[in-house]
Amino acid sequence: ATFSSPYRYDGDLLRKAHAKAIQEKYYDQIIDFIRSKMDQTIEKIELVNIDKESRFMVSSSSIDHAIDITHYGEGLQRVFEVALLMGYSRNGVMCIDELDSAIHKSLLISFTEFIQLLADQFNVQVFLSTHSKECIDAFVENDYPDDHLTAYQLTEIDGKIICKYLQGNKLKQLVESINIDIR
Numbered sequence: 001a002t003f004s005s006p007y008r009y010d011g012d013l014l015r016k017a018h019a020k021a022i023q024e025k026y027y028d029q030i031i032d033f034i035r036s037k038m039d040q041t042i043e044k045i046e047l048v049n050i051d052k053e054s055r056f057m058v059s060s061s062s063i064d065h066a067i068d069i070t071h072y073g074e075g076l077q078r079v080f081e082v083a084l085l086m087g088y089s090r091n092g093v094m095c096i097d098e099l100d101s102a103i104h105k106s107l108l109i110s111f112t113e114f115i116q117l118l119a120d121q122f123n124v125q126v127f128l129s130t131h132s133k134e135c136i137d138a139f140v141e142n143d144y145p146d147d148h149l150t151a152y153q154l155t156e157i158d159g160k161i162i163c164k165y166l167q168g169n170k171l172k173q174l175v176e177s178i179n180i181d182i183r
Contacts, residue, residue, distance in 0.1 A: 002085040005097035006078065014081060015054055017088035018047050026121075030083040037110050038076055045069060045080065056080070074102035079111060086118040086126075094119075096128035100135035108138035116144040133181050140172035153182040 002013065021027035035042050041062040048057050048066075057066040069077055078101065085094055103111055112135070119126050130136060139149060149168025154161055166174070166182065 001093040001095070002089045003095045003097070004078075004082050004085055006074070006101035007097070011054065013088075014084060015047065017084040018056075020088050021084055024087065026087050030080065030087075033083065033110075033114050034076060034079060037107060037114075038079065039072075075104055075107065078102045079107075082115065083118065086115065086124055087122050089124045090122040091124075093125045093127065096126065099128045099130050100132040103135075105134050108135055109142045112138040113142035113144045116142070116149070120148075136171075136182060137175055140168070140175045146172050151182055 002017075018027070021030060031042070031045060034045075039060070041060045043059040043061055045056055045058050046066070047054055049055075056069040058069050058072060059066045069080065082096060082099075099112075099115075100108060115126065116139070118124065136151065140146060146168030149171065151166045151168070151171050153164040153166075155164070156162070164182070171182070
């Protein structure tokens with residue numbers, strides 16, 4: 001099981017996930033997604049050691065030298081981390097806190113589709129949280145089959161937490177017909 005949050009960074013886990021992605025030959029799939037959906041100039045992202053520190057360095061056709069991934073936006077870093085951890089979580093569970101944090105709304109539909117694709121590819125059960133209607137809607141708008149998608153809404157009524165459950169196809173129907181907001 002793995003956990004990803006915009007409020008927590010685990011460099012050791014990310015290095016292990018990177019090694020597994022290289023070893024099991026799905027690393028290029030991650031870079032291809034980033035290149036096609038985020039920045040076409042990115043050529044590669046490599047893990048290098050500089051002064052005994054491991055750093056992810058990005059090579060781009062628009063820059064004459066590789067730069068640290070932290071010089072790119074948090075959205076690119078977030079996509080990179082989540083995608084690496086999906087493969088690392090093969091046959092297990094991944095928890096993603098605030099999935100939409102740092103992700104531009106124009107990327108949400110393709111990113112949620114990519115997450116669902118990776119979840120199927122690696123047999124990962126994903127639990128994620130969000131306060132974003134756009135993020136929730138992106139899962140039903142991305143044209144990926146919703147058969148394995150479920151949503152839960154937690155609300156407080158009279159001092160008690162009430163949980164409402166929606167199966168993915170029902171959620172899609174309600175979003176499309178009445179623009180339901182389950183946040």
